[in-house]
Amino acid sequence: MLIRQRHAEPSQALLANVSPLLARIYAGRQIQDPAELQLDAAGLHPPAQLQDIAKAAALLADIRQQQGRILIVADFDADGATSCALVIRALTQMGFQHIDYIVPDRFTCGYGLSPEVADMALARKPDLVITVDNGISSITGVAALKAAGVNVLITDHHLPGDTLPDADAIVNPNRFDCTFPSKNLAGVGVAFYLMLALRAQLRQAGAFADSKEPQLADLLDLVALGTVADLVPLDRNNRILVEQGLRRMRAGRCCAGIAAIVKRAGRNLGQLNTGDLGFAVAPRLNAAGRLEDMSLGISCLLSDDPINADRFAVELNAINEERKRIETDMREQAAIIMADRELQALAEAGNELPPILCLYRADWHQGVVGILASRLKEQFHRPVLVFANAAQTTPGGNVATAQHDAADVTASEGMELKGSGRSIPGLHLRDLLDRVASQHPGLIDRFGGHAMAAGLSLASDQLEAFTQAVTETAREMLDEEMLTRTVVTDGNIAAQDLQLATAETLREAGPWGQAFPEPLFDGEFTVLDQRIVGSNHLKLRVRPHGSQQSLDAIAFNVDTDIWPNPSCKTVRLVYRLDVNDFRQQRQLQLVVDHILP
Template sequence: MEKRWSIKEHSDTDIEAELSAYENIGPILGKLLVQRDVRSIEEARTFFNSSLDDLFDPFLMKGMEEAVDRIVEAIKNQENILIYGDYDVDGTTSVALVYSFLREIHSSIDFYIPDRYDEGYGISYKGIDLAAEKSVTLIVALDCGIKAVDKVEYARNKGVEFIICDHHTPGDYLPDAVACLDPKRPDCGYPEKNLSGCGVGFKMLQGFCEKEGINKEKLYQYLDLVVVSIASDIVPIIGENRILADMGLRKLNEDPGTGLKSIIRVSGMQGRELTISDIIFKIGPRINAAGRIESGKDAVQLLVSNDENQAYGMSRTINACNETRKDLDRNITKEALNLLQSDKPGNGRKTTVLFQPEWHKGVIGIVASRLTESYYRPTVVLTASKGMVTGSARSVDGYDLYHAIEACQDLLENFGGHTYAAGLTLKPENIGAFIERFENVVSETIRPDQMIPQIEVDAEISLSEITSGFFKNLKRFRPYGPGNLKPVFVTHNVYDFGTSKVVGKEKEHLKLEMIESTSPTIVKGIAFGKGHLLKQIKESQPFDICYTIEESVYDDHLPLQLMVKDIKFSE
């Protein structure tokens, strides 16, 4: 599939020049700082030197005073508290964080994760009924609840109060809870709007520590859970999230909690530095698999465990769930792609919507992501669930999927999510109408360029500029994630040194050794899936490359290598 290269323009050359002088990072990296909304030397210092002292005051969040006061009251009166959260990574890490912290100072506490298949997403009547039966008077809901108006009222009538800690977009009305902590509330002036659900829970506990005079180090020991939520929920890693992610990664690498340590062990990642990518592709899927295949409660039990032997046994079970999940993912994706073989983008449709009642509900979100990668259209995958139809939706870069689904809300029983990912429930008889409405809405609102995969390029550089000093400063931009993606560079008119070759089982990849006409420096790179271009490259034809820069583990003579994302032959 052809890709567009979109090179970011210079936004403020005066500020770029000022930042370039900061610790001699140079003009290219000065430009990268400006692209990440760094506008001063002081902001550069904060960007490069994360400090928990730079976290925002939690009481800037609307409802924080009420939330903290209610928790203090519940603990003082020895009330039964229930920590309630969603079954995905963000939800289970949120519950593990708040439960682990509060159980150290309050014994009348428990946690609850709804069953994905029996109760569905968010707060459930079943969960409320069980809480009431156990004489729970306060539920702290994490990563869910901001739209649960009727359920919070139902709980209140049973003598159960709620504190909502959510980060999803609210509806027209907020639940009548003790407090609704959500930075996306229109009336909330909290500076960081893109916290994860676990991040909102962290801020609540930060406020609790300040109110009660508790040493915050007791809270900071759980930052490894916070970074797992930030990475897995794909929230922007800028501003306060960057601080939390950076400090959380340090905790994860230096002294992870018992549960996460066991997941790292079964993932085969012991002894090496963990990154955001490792969380996204290794740790997160294993935690998620518990809720997809068995129960999200198992993930929380693991994450709150202090017994290494017990945790290792649980992590092996969750690892087995992940293997099952991968098999389901692989088989359903293959089936879905087969269904779409005759449904090429040339048919004029701007969306993909598939419904198969037998597909496993736990993996349809992953399948939607795979289909979006293959066809590059907003995608919804639907399956049957307890007499209803439930679905997961994924978007393409730059297109607001949530608003497109919101335009179909009269056909839906429930929906929620973000710009790029959403979930929905509808009646079987509304499937056809939803497919056409969704197609019409997307067709009217999506731009043609959003239908073509885009590679955003940070800067154009020459190969000779890729030095060890340059890379040392480049590494200071980590941790990477949305809002601070790994920098992508373009170099024009490079040549094969004469030693490039194809590699891989099917000879599908290119192992490159390249030079420029202006420099004798040899730079190596790998281009996955580009083996078919070897003949043109060998013809001494100049070509352009866009790439990220990585450390080479295997070659001491060429310590850096380029991960080539795309190749275009020069005009």
């Protein structure tokens, strides 16, 4: 592992507006103009810059005039759930009377507006189908709806293919012909922008002359949650959306469902931050889509009754606990496979792992492969593709934990496999899959995604050939530097800044998130005390070099074969400043990401 420090000189304008420490941190994130730190809603890019948004708003306005039937097709993750809840809430406020939604069963229908989902939609007899957080690749499904005389409006943010679906309108900032400045909107951000455009259209037509105009800013709690959950880069436009949503949540002005999930997650609504959304709230929503039915999550977000919302939150919490159990089983099984791979690599390639890891077990749960890929990517610093049987796993199904023989990791002939991948910086995963598909026609059935995450399906008897092809292609696209884990920090922090006030300032200086990372520091410390708390967390008492101050620190999930280490008196820590709020006592705590003797 390499530790690299950011080196960026802040501008005089930046130094005149914030402390030297914050100026250094912001400069390291390519911010030099203090105006970029202004996160008022007035700073959002205007909706008119989105291609097709006027056409989409007019289509919705016509449906309202006729009081036609609208059916929303939502994705089965937190972005899709928040998008669906936002559109239903907004349309209801704007006078639409016939709104319904469906969430495709990820285990039987797959992703997006597939032909199977189109058939389900037609059974509801809609006049208009709206996709949220999906649809940009649903050419066949859209064609089926259009052939039946149903209008189709696509809202999505995923990268399009060479051909767009023949929908009545497509709102997606990543369309090649779209000039919207921020390409990083989440699906819920796209949905929010469409509702802004629709409200403007209805306002101009006098639709609110005799009624109160909807306050769409009240829906920014949903936008913030979906944006953080989907790990889209937090450019200034997204930071505005997230910050405005967080402000409403902290003030208690969020929907009852979010408040209930936050409470069941053991977080403080009044002090909520992006970490709470990403690591506590979003996983509980996502668990429903992974193991059960995301309709449960959408129902929670649509609930206005705190008691009813809490009942949903309790159920989501239980599903998330089951998700964690399944994930633990899969990680243990993956560790065995990786141990075998590593031994093979040691023998054949001089202690080198392959450039990409492709893993499969017959009993792995299709709904959790994405999480497993993410965990293994972090562990081995390799792009990872994890596969499960498409037909074998059912919603809520359990994964067997008994010992398995070698046949369990060999795909059965004739079975369809669903895979989920996560990448490392420098390798665009969707482009990798596109290159494999182009060079090896017929090898992959379907694929899609982003630079850092993608999904695909293929026939089980193609797994071995695919593994070989994707490994060769990854080797062409990666170099040694990309495959070396590099931790980028904001450097050392002066001893006088290691205090509670600094931690509180940094917490409020965000929102932090994808592509706008929370400040991370590194430095050398003397170890005064070390012990294990819980099962595998290392509690430390440390002193910065050159200082007499002692500080609490904690490193989660350490290797207990290595720590505690009484012989280790000096360590280099890569850490974040955190506020430890315990028994109404607020103290500074260092949260250690990496510890090096």
